[in-house]
Amino acid sequence: MGEQPDDQRLDDAAVEPRLARLNAVLGQLEQTPGRTAELALEAVEMLTEVYGEALARVTDLAADSTRALDRLTEDELLRHLLLLHHIHPDPLDRRVARAVDDLRPQLRTHGAEIALVGVHDEVARISLSASSCGGGAAALPDLVREQVLAFAPELSAVDLVAPKPAPALIPVAALWQRPDRTDAATVNEVGQAAGPLTSGGLA
Numbered sequence: 001m002g003e004q005p006d007d008q009r010l011d012d013a014a015v016e017p018r019l020a021r022l023n024a025v026l027g028q029l030e031q032t033p034g035r036t037a038e039l040a041l042e043a044v045e046m047l048t049e050v051y052g053e054a055l056a057r058v059t060d061l062a063a064d065s066t067r068a069l070d071r072l073t074e075d076e077l078l079r080h081l082l083l084l085h086h087i088h089p090d091p092l093d094r095r096v097a098r099a100v101d102d103l104r105p106q107l108r109t110h111g112a113e114i115a116l117v118g119v120h121d122e123v124a125r126i127s128l129s130a131s132s133c134g135g136g137a138a139a140l141p142d143l144v145r146e147q148v149l150a151f152a153p154e155l156s157a158v159d160l161v162a163p164k165p166a167p168a169l170i171p172v173a174a175l176w177q178r179p180d181r182t183d184a185a186t187v188n189e190v191g192q193a194a195g196p197l198t199s200g201g202l203a
Helices: 012-031 035-061 066-074 076-084 092-108 140-151 172-176 183-194
Strands: 112-120 123-130 157-161
Touching: 012 035, 012 076, 035 066, 035 076, 066 076, 092 112, 092 123, 092 140, 123 140, 140 157
Parallel strands: 123 157
Antiparallel strands: 112 123
């Protein structure tokens, strides 16, 4: 009897070092002179094009099923390949928003909050605030940029901005102020309306 096919699948932890090794091998081939290296690179390029086309057809077949598309884009390896071949079904702003949503629980463990301000001209503006200034907080900006660019590599920049300050409290005097009265008159009226602060009046 012939050997049974190996059905063992590769999880993300096993895929990552293989991708790193593949990049290293391709880099060595690019620096290797001779026709053999050229043919190897040509074979890799054609194989990549064929697999890219196959993946695009899978995406087309799943276009009518939102659930199927979500399953494709939620998988880290498939998302990487979809982006590599420029066939990811989600628009840029949606992918950036998804990256921000995925980061939020992790950042909250560091006392930080994150929000998407907007995406314009291939620049993502993201609000990031941290309650502490420790070593962990210092690494958060790099973490955010890395994650967002992983979801949207075509971005030219990821700008991190401080959150908008909370609106200032309205002064009590402003509640009594009338547009047609002077400040002095208004303050006088406020004092009369408020009455004495103690039984003996103001000192």
